[in-house]
Amino acid sequence: MHLTATTQFGLEELLADELHALGADITHVGSRAVEFVGDQKLLYETVLWSRLAMRLLRPIAGFYAPDEATLYRETGRINWAELIGPDQTFAITAVVNKSSFEHSLYVAQLTKDAIVDQFRKRTGRRPDVDTRHPDVRLHLRMLENDVIISRDAAGDSLHRRGYRQATNDAPLNEVLAAGLVLLSGWDGRKPLLDPMCGSATILTEAGLIAQRMAPGLFNPNKFGFENWADFNPRLWQQVRQEALAQRIIEPQAYLAGSDIDPHVVEQARRNIAAADLTDCIHLEVADVKDARRPHDQPPGLLITNPPYGERLGQETEMAALYKTIGDTLKTNFQDYEAYVFTGNLEAAKSVGLKPKRRVPLFNGPIDCRLLKYELYAGSRR
Numbered sequence: 001m002h003l004t005a006t007t008q009f010g011l012e013e014l015l016a017d018e019l020h021a022l023g024a025d026i027t028h029v030g031s032r033a034v035e036f037v038g039d040q041k042l043l044y045e046t047v048l049w050s051r052l053a054m055r056l057l058r059p060i061a062g063f064y065a066p067d068e069a070t071l072y073r074e075t076g077r078i079n080w081a082e083l084i085g086p087d088q089t090f091a092i093t094a095v096v097n098k099s100s101f102e103h104s105l106y107v108a109q110l111t112k113d114a115i116v117d118q119f120r121k122r123t124g125r126r127p128d129v130d131t132r133h134p135d136v137r138l139h140l141r142m143l144e145n146d147v148i149i150s151r152d153a154a155g156d157s158l159h160r161r162g163y164r165q166a167t168n169d170a171p172l173n174e175v176l177a178a179g180l181v182l183l184s185g186w187d188g189r190k191p192l193l194d195p196m197c198g199s200a201t202i203l204t205e206a207g208l209i210a211q212r213m214a215p216g217l218f219n220p221n222k223f224g225f226e227n228w229a230d231f232n233p234r235l236w237q238q239v240r241q242e243a244l245a246q247r248i249i250e251p252q253a254y255l256a257g258s259d260i261d262p263h264v265v266e267q268a269r270r271n272i273a274a275a276d277l278t279d280c281i282h283l284e285v286a287d288v289k290d291a292r293r294p295h296d297q298p299p300g301l302l303i304t305n306p307p308y309g310e311r312l313g314q315e316t317e318m319a320a321l322y323k324t325i326g327d328t329l330k331t332n333f334q335d336y337e338a339y340v341f342t343g344n345l346e347a348a349k350s351v352g353l354k355p356k357r358r359v360p361l362f363n364g365p366i367d368c369r370l371l372k373y374e375l376y377a378g379s380r381r
């Protein structure tokens, strides 16, 4: 089957590598999406194992729709009874770009009408729409009037792993946090520290990687494909059992986080417990200026996501904070690789170190960079 996994800008190549490692035959790496071919087992494994996919879509049909009548007619040519049971609910999300249709909501409405009308005509009954928890979630993507309609195999965005109990104001989404860890090239063994850890998303994702835990195992709900007519419960059970068997209990790497806010550290503790990683991640309340590399450990990595200071008038405060981060890295983290993920490029200059690498990414709408610094004895200058 042909499948499309979507992700965040900047993570496409890593997602293609991840899917390839799962056994996918990659056919196209596009902007925020990777297309591939695989069988049903691969679909189940992708939903369970992918750390970088947001959505996993299985295309149903593709056509050109220059106008409303064509969109309605082409949607009506799909045999919807094969895809949505009479007692199932469905929802449709449309994303429209550079097309003659201006409003995606209108496109979604028109498509929904075509589906419902077909059911009414053929059976006299119609499935209900449930936009929050549909049994079958459909996606329509229209680019320059070329339409692809797909089913969402996961049913929801896979970044919602299900371990998050509580969050601070600005948690990273889990896919982005996993992306930062994987972009750093961390080997899953070296020490990894986050001295401004917030709700500890970076460390939790690192812990799942190190302990070979499938992120999809935390999902408390059904995945979309479990409501499909071709769902194979035995195969799904087998894929889950294989995933459970891969987990390593013994901590594989020294992972430690700290944050200045005790309340936030408490939230991090709850999230880590929900991810079953309590024995793998050390937490404490501390100011970043007091962060030190653990001397009983070999050199490792530091990955952190400081505040960006989006409110007006925070420029001086942010410059001082980023200078403190830079001073701490230079003084206390010799022989480390440090990654600072920020949307405040002006404040980042106050780190006072020359980045070896700058990876463009987005945190929601905010244009960000993952800045890599290499720290060695001479970097104090």
Ligand SMILES: C[S@@+](CC[C@H](N)C(=O)[O-])C[C@H]1O[C@@H](n2cnc3c(N)ncnc32)[C@H](O)[C@@H]1O
Residues within 6 Å of the ligand: 168, 170, 171, 172, 173, 195, 196, 197, 198, 199, 200, 201, 202, 258, 259, 260, 261, 264, 286, 287, 288, 289, 305, 306, 307, 308
């Ligand atoms: C953008 S948030 C980090 C979010 C985190 N990546 C997550 O996923 O939840 C920045 C964090 O830096 C912390 N912070 C701010 N100033 C600090 C300082 N001087 N020392 C340590 N932590 C600090 C804040 O309390 C906040 O939790």
